[in-house]
Amino acid sequence: MSKQCYGIFFGILLTIAGVFGQDTSAQPVRDLYVAVGSEVNIPCFGGEELEWRVNRSALTTGPVLHLRNVSLEDTGVYTCHGLNGDISDQISLHPGYAPSPPVVHCWAPSYPQKAFCSWVQKPDTLLPTQYLKTYPCISVMGSDSLCEMSKLQLFTLQPHILNITAINALGTATGFMQFILEDIVKPDPPVNLTITASSAKRATVEWTPPPSWPDTVHFPLKYTVRYYWDQQQTDHTLGPYELPRITITGLRSGRTYKIQVSAEDLLDQGSRSEWSDPVSLAVPSS
Numbered sequence: 001m002s003k004q005c006y007g008i009f010f011g012i013l014l015t016i017a018g019v020f021g022q023d024t025s026a027q028p029v030r031d032l033y034v035a036v037g038s039e040v041n042i043p044c045f046g047g048e049e050l051e052w053r054v055n056r057s058a059l060t061t062g063p064v065l066h067l068r069n070v071s072l073e074d075t076g077v078y079t080c081h082g083l084n085g086d087i088s089d090q091i092s093l094h095p096g097y098a099p100s101p102p103v104v105h106c107w108a109p110s111y112p113q114k115a116f117c118s119w120v121q122k123p124d125t126l127l128p129t130q131y132l133k134t135y136p137c138i139s140v141m142g143s144d145s146l147c148e149m150s151k152l153q154l155f156t157l158q159p160h161i162l163n164i165t166a167i168n169a170l171g172t173a174t175g176f177m178q179f180i181l182e183d184i185v186k187p188d189p190p191v192n193l194t195i196t197a198s199s200a201k202r203a204t205v206e207w208t209p210p211p212s213w214p215d216t217v218h219f220p221l222k223y224t225v226r227y228y229w230d231q232q233q234t235d236h237t238l239g240p241y242e243l244p245r246i247t248i249t250g251l252r253s254g255r256t257y258k259i260q261v262s263a264e265d266l267l268d269q270g271s272r273s274e275w276s277d278p279v280s281l282a283v284p285s286s
């Protein structure tokens with residue numbers, strides 16, 4: 001992973017043409033992105049400037065505004081004013097951070113058709129940041145931190161590698177994940193868990209395979225069921241089962257049970273799904 005910082009020195013002036021402040025003045029606002037902790041000198045583009053203001057409050061005088069150690073509190077709109085009080089220049093100061101290498105995570109809830117990758121950036125750069133991807137990975141619903149890969153080769157010997165490069169005004173950094181598709185299989189949890197009490201002590205639990213799993217015929221799933229009841233910390237797990245239905249016996253009257261189910265590839269590829277949302281079964285007191 002490499003991390004390069006481009007010019008955190010005396011600030012990067014990016015003039016955004018056509019963007020005007022709320023002020024009545026026709027001076028365009030210049031966006032200035034600076035690293036927290038850096039030293040910045042902001043010249044005023046204009047006539048004989050006398051006064052600098054921040055958020056309309058007087059700050060200092062002189063042709064160049066000097067900030068020794070920029071902090072997040074320095075965020076604001078800086079204006080410099082000529083003798084007659086007119087605005088000569090307006091700068092919107094955005095303190096933030098250069099990107100750190102994105103932490104990339106990929107998983108395959110729809111094996112063998114597709115995989116998803118998401119990434120996080122810590123700390124948040126607080127600045128507009130763009131992400132470049134090396135692999136054909138299509139953004140999901142316009143998200144800039146989640147993408148989808150399809151038609152990946154199965155059972156490859158060489159891992160697939162997805163690089164994510166974060167770029168903002170202060171620098172660039174690359175993070176990546178390499179994976180064999182079969183190793184990152186992780187179904188979504190089963191859905192529509194229903195419980196039918198068949199007697200005071202027995203209940204039938206049924207569920208539907210995760211809708212995102214495309215083909216349970218050629219790529220069957222197996223299921224693990226767990227249940228627990230009030231005042232009991234330890235849970236009981238049952239399974240794995242290949243059919244989406246089991247009968248639980250030995251239930252006790254007066255208890256409220258919580259039941260969940262999780263799915264896993266029948267051939268143990270990858271990992272088990274998260275648990276489904278718990279469903280309650282109250283066994284009446286006899």
Ligand SMILES: *[C@@H]1O[C@H](CO)[C@@H](O)[C@H](O)[C@H]1NC(C)=O
Pocket residue numbers: 001002134163174175176
């Ligand atoms: C992906 O990132 C790694 C590690 O930073 C780098 O060595 C490699 O050249 C990158 N690959 C591409 C295609 O950019």
Ligand SMILES: *[C@@H]1O[C@H](CO)[C@@H](O)[C@H](O)[C@H]1NC(C)=O
Pocket residue numbers: 037069071
């Ligand atoms: C800049 O400010 C931070 C936070 O107040 C402080 O921890 C740091 O030592 C300062 N750095 C310099 C070079 O003064």
Ligand SMILES: *[C@@H]1O[C@H](CO)[C@@H](O)[C@H](O)[C@H]1NC(C)=O
Pocket residue numbers: 054055073074075076077
């Ligand atoms: C300027 O105003 C913004 C938005 O209200 C505020 O977040 C910021 O702290 C202010 N900056 C200064 C230096 O007062």
Ligand SMILES: *[C@@H]1O[C@H](CO)[C@@H](O)[C@H](O)[C@H]1NC(C)=O
Pocket residue numbers: 191192208211
């Ligand atoms: C789950 O149950 C709801 C309501 O009964 C139904 O509309 C939906 O199609 C079911 N989902 C699946 C995947 O069977």
